[in-house]
Amino acid sequence: MLTIWGHQGSPNVQKVIWACEELGARYVRKDIGGAFGGTDTPSYLAKNPNGRVPTIEDDGFALWESHAILRYLAARDPAKRLTSDDWQARAKIDQWMDWHCAHLSPAIRSLVVLVVKPRSTMPTPEEIEAARAEIIPLLRLVDRELEQRDYVAGNTFTIADIPVAISYNLWKIMEPACADFPALEAWYARINRRVAFKPMSGQRRV
Numbered sequence: 001m002l003t004i005w006g007h008q009g010s011p012n013v014q015k016v017i018w019a020c021e022e023l024g025a026r027y028v029r030k031d032i033g034g035a036f037g038g039t040d041t042p043s044y045l046a047k048n049p050n051g052r053v054p055t056i057e058d059d060g061f062a063l064w065e066s067h068a069i070l071r072y073l074a075a076r077d078p079a080k081r082l083t084s085d086d087w088q089a090r091a092k093i094d095q096w097m098d099w100h101c102a103h104l105s106p107a108i109r110s111l112v113v114l115v116v117k118p119r120s121t122m123p124t125p126e127e128i129e130a131a132r133a134e135i136i137p138l139l140r141l142v143d144r145e146l147e148q149r150d151y152v153a154g155n156t157f158t159i160a161d162i163p164v165a166i167s168y169n170l171w172k173i174m175e176p177a178c179a180d181f182p183a184l185e186a187w188y189a190r191i192n193r194r195v196a197f198k199p200m201s202g203q204r205r206v
């Protein structure tokens with residue numbers, strides 16, 4: 001039985017829950033991190049010395065970093081439903097997951113920090129605009145790519161769609177009126193039809 005360590009308000013934990021649900025993997029989830037605390041205990045740090053969530057444990061094998069976990073879950077699935085055996089197709093999946101980590105995720109996080117996370121001072125309109133200006137070209141890039149295919153890394157749903165959808169969901173929570181990305185919106189409608197995504201799209205905590 002797989003254990004997921006991490007509270008479900010965390011976007012990085014949501015990625016892992018979503019992949020498990022897609023794969024029908026049996027798991028238990030243990031609340032830790034955020035308001036639950038507990039990530040600084042010796043027993044948790046022994047599993048994840050980075051002291052963040054998520055971490056998974058699979059028959060005594062501990063793994064952290066949400067994208068490493070997604071790759072692990074996809075590789076462990078005998079039918080490889082969320083990845084590919086073709087090395088070039090898999091490289092494309094990796095490319096988008098790395099792009100998400102390096103570019104989209106930090107840009108979205110800058111806006112989350114300004115408009116969602118509790119702060120002692122109000123963000124200025126200039127700060128918000130600067131954060132939006134980092135995000136919009138990245139979303140436009142994905143929008144252009146999705147004009148050419150149905151999913152982020154190809155014509156089937158893969159683990160590359162998961163982080164991008166979790167980030168786009170956050171963007172839509174923060175910017176409900178901004179829907180200037182037709183191909184991205186069409187993809188997001190396809191994503192929303194996935195039963196495993198429904199609980200994630202309802203998440204309002206960040």
Ligand SMILES: N[C@@H](CCC(=O)N[C@@H](CS)C(=O)NCC(=O)O)C(=O)O
Pocket residue numbers: 010011012013032033034035037039051052053054064065066067
């Ligand atoms: N790169 C890591 C980031 C992990 C991370 O920063 N997780 C956040 C939650 S989204 C965290 O642990 N924050 C501290 C906490 O929730 O206690 C990953 O993708 O797993």
